[in-house]
Amino acid sequence: MRGLLRSEWTKLWSVRFGAWCTAVYVLVVAALGWLAAAGTQTSPEPDLAVETALTGFGFGQLVLVVLGVLAITSEFGTRNALVTFTAVPRRTRLLVAKTAVVAAWVALLSAVLAVLCAVAAARLTAVPGGVSLGDPAVLRVLGLQVGAAILITVLAVAVGTVVRSSAGAVGLGTALVFFAPLLVALAPDWAARSAKAMPALRVGRDTFLAESTSWQVGTAVTAAWAVGLWLLGVALLERRDI
């Protein structure tokens, strides 16, 4: 497995999209976070101030959808999959390694970005008693944000594995996490309730431009989608011809 992880790491950094998606993600999250923190003069609670500074993650996660999808569709779209699965005929192991490498990279990036956003909130937003990074409420918000980013990435890898085409998978992935929850939230009551079952993007404890759910319910729903689709991806990958 160590060799496989190394190989996937090599692959991620030897194509253009790895660096591009990373750069755009950092730029979107950091810039929007700084703007949101700078535009918020006061906040009653430290965790609320930090949550505002995390706004950039809302749009940033759309970049993660692209990153996760391309990690796998770049194999199929270029027929590189023929070489990959000849070298690694145990297909599930390959998908585990690929998912782990992309998710680990996203986890690291997101953790650093989340801390930067919290620092921005501490410096730019006035909060009674100040914002401390060691505050359990703040840590929970940051942890939830990193968790949401990882789940969206795994979901995207899964969608890419099922759909195989880059354009199709990016379209379906963004529809699933962004447009569907957004549209359904604008619809009548019964549809809005069903929006709670969609894997919506999250900013801190709340949903991003979608029907509001508690963080427990929202995280569980997204996790269920990510794991469910990933398992479907594994089943199809093992069954289908390359």
Added chain:
Amino acid sequence: MIELVGLTKAYRARVAVDDLTVTIEPGRVTGFLGPNGSGKTTTLRCVLGLTRPTSGTATVLGRPYRSLRHPMRRVGALIDPAARHPARTAHAHLRALAQTNGLPVDRVDEMIDLVGLESVAHERVGSFSLGMGQRLGIAAALLGDPDVLLLDEPVNGLDPEGIRWVRELLRDLADEGRTVLVSSHLMSEMEDTADHLVVLGRGRLLADMPMADLLDQHAAVRVRSPQGPLLAAALRRLGAVVELELDGALRVEGLGLDQVGDVAFAAGVRLHELTRITESLEAAYLELTGDAVEYRASGL
């Protein structure tokens, strides 16, 4: 060694490989021939576990390919020279492959030198020509120093120097006792390279025999005599097919060189020439696969 037993792959509209049973032995170069669409590539994909057979089995070194833990150390394959991410450099492409099978990265540089891609090792492979892609594919196949090699059209797009290099490489690998299965449409090339032939037509096995036997089956004898008609009659009595050539010589099929000489002696016929004509592999192949060609150009 590669063993196929009753291998069948049916797609919705057609049967690509039909009940194919054949064993590819080590220590020789086996040529894998057949018209377009005869099922060669599908067979190779089944061997490599990329395509799931409808029925039957394919094993390499006694095991199904998909159960191999580090397959590149046992089996090297080239099935599509275009199977590469265009943005990746040749070195990164091979490095990622080496890492999957726990192969040392030094091997990558060695193979790049071997196939002659040193000068473009750090260029993106998207700009590679077909021939350079073939060299990259061959490098990938040889990375793990495998016992079994499967190469689908490896000389397609190579320059004459490259074709000759591949021929000598395959010869050497087979002489070291490895199993080498190579498909090609270049018959003259195959004739110089392969020891043994497996021929497919419409997914079925048409021939599995030593190259020499196939050529012998399609050999003829050219005989010139001042008493041509007498000799022709004597030969026909023994069941030979005799044709008159433009220069008055006879072309005899169905009898060997020695037999024709004996017949002439027995008939008291003087001979001025007695030659064995071997047909090219191309002619023998076209005769063998004539009925099994699926895609044929129509005349203008």
